[in-house]
Amino acid sequence: MLRYFVAVAEELHFGRAATRLYISQPSLSHQIRKLEETLGTPLFVRSSRRVQLTAAGRTLIREAPIALAALEQAVQLTRLAGSGIATTIRLGYTPVTSFDTLTTLLDALHEDHPGLTVAPREVFSAEIPERLCAGDLDIGLALAPQPIDGVGGEILRREPVSALLSTRHPLAGTPAIPVTALRDQTLLLFPRRLAPTYYDGIVAACHEAGFSPEIHAFEEPPVNAMLARLSGGREIGLAPASFAEHAAKPGTGIVLRDIVDPPIPAELSVLWPANDPSLAISGVLATARRCAEQNGWLRNHPGE
Structure with missing residues (x-):
């Protein structure tokens, strides 16, 4: 009335x-x-x-x-x-998704499910599967997660690993950095325990190029920690391209360079509790797949 x-x-x-x-x-x-x-x-x-x-x-x-x-x-x-669509979804995301991937997905979820509240939580990749099993999270965005019973998953985004380095670094003037050029460099990465499959993929690429990399690990918030370390001009940070593009902004004194010959792949997956049949999970997954399709996240796999 x-x-x-x-x-x-x-x-x-x-x-x-x-x-x-x-x-x-x-x-x-x-x-x-x-x-x-x-x-x-x-x-x-x-x-x-x-x-x-x-x-x-x-x-x-x-x-x-x-x-x-x-x-x-x-x-x-x-x-x-x-x-069956819950009014709140607890979404755990690894720090490297905090720019392009996460913001795109959150905008799409607001568009597709305006009554849905998403509670994002920053969690390292290795912790996300266990927290899904424990019921602490409903959905996760993890970098190269290791398989675990009770957790379903599918690749949401494939992209290359890029190099971040100071404008004062000797390789800063190189348009693209071959893997072999990393031989005598110190690489900045998350500790292996926080993203073991991703870490091992980078080490394997270096071994295939004929050397064992020197790696310094950092656990602080990734943007601030990496930029502070790189400002000294002696180390090279490695990160998925979508993260690296936002970290290397004008005025930071940091530049972005592609890793080539061969490119090193990074894969981001969306994870969920395998025993959760709710429409809430299905709805979020449908939106995530739409984002991947519309933004070409699964095209141009590095090395293909």
């Missing part, structure tokens, strides 16, 4: 309001009378020539949009709950 009232109040004409609402004028008049009876006060002054709002009607038209918006939100939340 409130929606009918708003239409009449805006049109100040029952005939036009009925046309706008796609109902007959007698039905509209009946609904307005029922609303007035419920409220115990007239909302309109009707005459053969014009329709005017009463003082009560003017008060209601100020409050009605707020009430309608609240009602619409309640309807959406009710539909989500009834369909």
Whole structure:
């Protein structure tokens, strides 16, 4: 009935309001009378020539949009709950997704599921599967996660590993850095225990190029820690390209260079509890797949 009232109040004409609402004028008049009876006060002054709002009607038209918006939100939340879509999703993400991948996914989830609340939590990749099994998380974004019973997963994004280095580094003027050029360099990486498969992939690429890399590990928040260490000009940070592109911003004194001959791949996966059949998980996964498709996250696998 409130929606009918708003239409009449805006049109100040029952005939036009009925046309706008796609109902007959007698039905509209009946609904307005029922609303007035419920409220115990007239909302309109009707005459053969014009329709005017009463003082009560003017008060209601100020409050009605707020009430309608609240009602619409309640309807959406009710539909989500009834369909199995939870109103809150706890999303664990590894720090290297905190720029492009995470923000793109959060925007898409807001668009696809406006009644859904997403609670992002920064978690290192190696911890995400266990926290999914423990029920601490509903969805995870992990870099090269190790398989674990009870956790489902699929690759969401493939991209190359890029090099971050100071503008003062001897290799800063090189357009692209071959893996062999890393032989005599000190590489900055997460400790192996935080992303073991990713770490091992980089070490394996160096071994295939004929050397064992010198690695310094850091556990502090990745952007600040890496940029501070790289500013000295002696080390090279390795990170997935989408993360590296945001870390190497103008004014930081840090540049981004591709790793080539061969490129080193990095794979980001979306993970979920395998025994959770809820539509909440299905809805988030559908949105994640849409993001991957629309943004080309699975195209151009490095080395292919």
